[in-house]
Amino acid sequence: MDFEAVIGLEVHSELSTDTKIFCGCSTEFGGQPNTHVCPTCLGLPGALPRLNKKVVEYGIKAGLALNCSINKVCRMDRKNYFYPDCPKNYQITQDEIPVCHDGYIEIELDNGDKKKIGIERIHIEEDAGKLLHTDAGSLVDYNRAGVPLIEIVSKPDLRSPEEATKYLEKLKSILSSIEVSDCKMEQGSLRCDGNISVMPKGSLEFGVRSEIKNMNSFKALEKAFEYEYKRHVEAVKNGEELEQDTRRWDEAKGVTFAMRSKEKANDYRYFPEGDLVTLNISDEWIEEVRKSIPELPHEKAERFVKEFSIPKYDASVLTLTMDMAKFFEKVAVESKDAKAASNWLMGDISRLMNKNNMEVKDLKFNPSQLAELIKVINKGTISNNIGKKVLNSMFESGKDPKVIIEEKGLIQNNDEGEILEVVKKIMEENPKVVQDYKDGNKRVLGFFVGLVMKATKGKANPQIVNKIVNQEASKL
Structure with missing residues (x-):
């Protein structure tokens, strides 16, 4: 039985705004740990968020460039989870009503055919902080907490790791060209979670899926999907029961390993963000953004x-x-x-x-x-x-x-007379090579050309050198 992969991608892209999504702290990469912070992005009691208009504009811009429809009325929601890098113990994101929905990217396959990969949604949200693990324990840097993101969720239309890479390359080029993100994967500006399952070719029923978290290079993503595809196919063939789980890629060992069972939406207890008003996006604003797309x-x-x-x-x-x-x-x-x-x-x-x-x-x-x-x-x-x-x-x-x-003094020598003298001299100094030519070894002409170029320190016109070497050789 032949199988095929079913792949969907969730791409997180940091937006190129000067300040964070809900406060005025800098989004500049780097800096001393915990210096680009304030009571709002640290989640201190009494601090209230204020939505950065530029974040919404960039979300709309990305959506239009990716052929999406824009939800003119949308809202922010709370996604609850408890982890040290999330200072408020919830993330402000969008759940039921994202800013963009139903778009696509067209990729070109190796055989020249074009294929549309559907985009289910694009929503705006805040990033979490960064955990630093040391021998002494784990530390948290909150400089990244509150940096604005868009999450671009594809439909499960990808059928191979190669298609996934082509999709990501196209997505990255579009986002960077419209200047909503610098897409520097090495700095975490573009990160990807991938979902993969397998099914018999021609089937309409997807298999049990695994999610691979936080891939930050195209090569790593492709390798991880190739590994997971083989793991899933072998499990199905051997009658093993696969569990829906979240996994991480180990680059050194070339394997994925399970982190936890996959959460479901209700695990996050989503509900509307009460400290932010509903977003009303006008047709005029959408058209203004559309005109700014290069x-x-x-x-x-x-x-x-x-x-x-x-x-x-x-x-x-x-x-x-x-x-x-x-x-x-x-x-x-x-x-x-x-x-x-x-x-x-x-x-x-x-x-x-x-x-x-x-x-x-x-x-x-x-x-x-x-x-x-x-x-x-x-x-x-x-x-x-x-x-x-x-x-x-x-x-x-x-x-x-x-x-x-x-x-x-690099000007090319085009003087045929000077070059002729050099050619004659080199032929006189290499009688054995001349004899090889007379014996039928035509390849030695390249040897003569090389010696002439060396003697002239590369300044002789190569075309003239080739012409004169051939002329003189014909006289031998």
């Missing part, structure tokens, strides 16, 4: 393919972040060579950024400088290999490429 990543990628004639894959990579997309577009327009712009950004520049743990906004050079580098290479002033050296210097110093080329 061109979305998938829309931008489609335009890049049409406008710049770059491959679909390049366009999808270049639009993963808004900063990269903007940088590419400016370089492509100014250099009039979109493919070269794409190659530099996806290749050497991405490698340098990854190595130095940087983002596009951290680059010392600007799009105009990269466009200038592409133009001097295309003009033949320097070779592509020399261009890589110039780029490294630009990365370190931020200097213009022409300044670096002049300072280091």
